[in-house]
Amino acid sequence: MITLGKIGERIGDKLGELTAGKIAAGIVTGLGVADAAGWAWLWHHFDPSFSYNAQPAALSSQFVSLSQILNQIEKDSHVYCGGDWGSRIAWIGLRKCYTFTFDPLPTYRMNICTHDQRTADITTPDQLFAVRYFENTFTPLECFKVAQRSDINSYVITPGKDTRFRKVQFSTDIPQDTAFCGCSDDEVKEIAQAIGATLP
Numbered sequence: 001m002i003t004l005g006k007i008g009e010r011i012g013d014k015l016g017e018l019t020a021g022k023i024a025a026g027i028v029t030g031l032g033v034a035d036a037a038g039w040a041w042l043w044h045h046f047d048p049s050f051s052y053n054a055q056p057a058a059l060s061s062q063f064v065s066l067s068q069i070l071n072q073i074e075k076d077s078h079v080y081c082g083g084d085w086g087s088r089i090a091w092i093g094l095r096k097c098y099t100f101t102f103d104p105l106p107t108y109r110m111n112i113c114t115h116d117q118r119t120a121d122i123t124t125p126d127q128l129f130a131v132r133y134f135e136n137t138f139t140p141l142e143c144f145k146v147a148q149r150s151d152i153n154s155y156v157i158t159p160g161k162d163t164r165f166r167k168v169q170f171s172t173d174i175p176q177d178t179a180f181c182g183c184s185d186d187e188v189k190e191i192a193q194a195i196g197a198t199l200p
Contacts, residue, residue: 048095050076052130054120062117063183063191066110066134070157074100074108077127098127099154106177107159111191112138113183128155143181168197175200 052073054064081097102108120137124130131146142160149156159165162182167175180188192199 048080049123049125050079050127050130051123052121052134054134056114056117056119057191057194059190059194062115063111063113063187064118064120064138065195066112067108069134070102070108070110070131073127073130096126096128096153099151100127100131100157101155102157104159104165104177106165107144107157107163107179109176110143110163110179110181111183112141112143112181113187113191114138115182128153131155131157138181141182143179166192167200168192168195169200170197 050073052069054066054069056062056064077098077100080095118138120134122130122133124133128146135144135146141162143163144160145158147156147158148154159179160181163179164181165177165179166188168178169175180191183191189199
């Protein structure tokens with residue numbers, strides 16, 4: 001005769017089996033997720049890809065601003081370059097670390113009048129390749145040049161023949177030199193107005 005006590009024991013045994021099974025499955029799943037995350041971390045450091053996208057503004061001047069992109073490329077050129085484990089793994093994957101300087105400094109605040117709504121878009125682990133891509137994308141304009149310095153992996157970015165600098169002022173800030181490439185005077189005015197600045 002099965003008593004209520006024995007029924008309770010059987011139910012308890014079954015619940016125990018189910019709980020143990022779920023715990024084991026959870027542990028296996030957790031280990032799988034941790035393993036996948038570990039491999040993702042290794043691969044990201046081994047082949048660190050960075051994306052850069054320059055969209056033309058919806059204005060009649062159809063200009064592309066490269067200031068944020070050139071600034072980001074310069075910052076990304078130092079990622080995984082600090083001598084830690086991430087940088088060692090990146091080095092095994094032939095990750096190159098660069099030093100970029102802008103001469104003069106306002107060269108990185110580059111606005112290019114494309115006149116054709118062209119989008120510039122690249123994903124690469126190599127920042128020198130990215131800079132060269134933007135250097136050559138807006139042909140036949142010569143907006144900036146990239147030249148190697150005497151130090152290995154050290155480059156200077158200088159304005160090209162089609163770039164000129166204009167003073168641009170935001171609100172009560174000090175006017176700052178800004179680079180414009182292939183832009184007429186009217187286009188420079190339109191761009192300044194679009195970005196909330198004036199030409200002092």
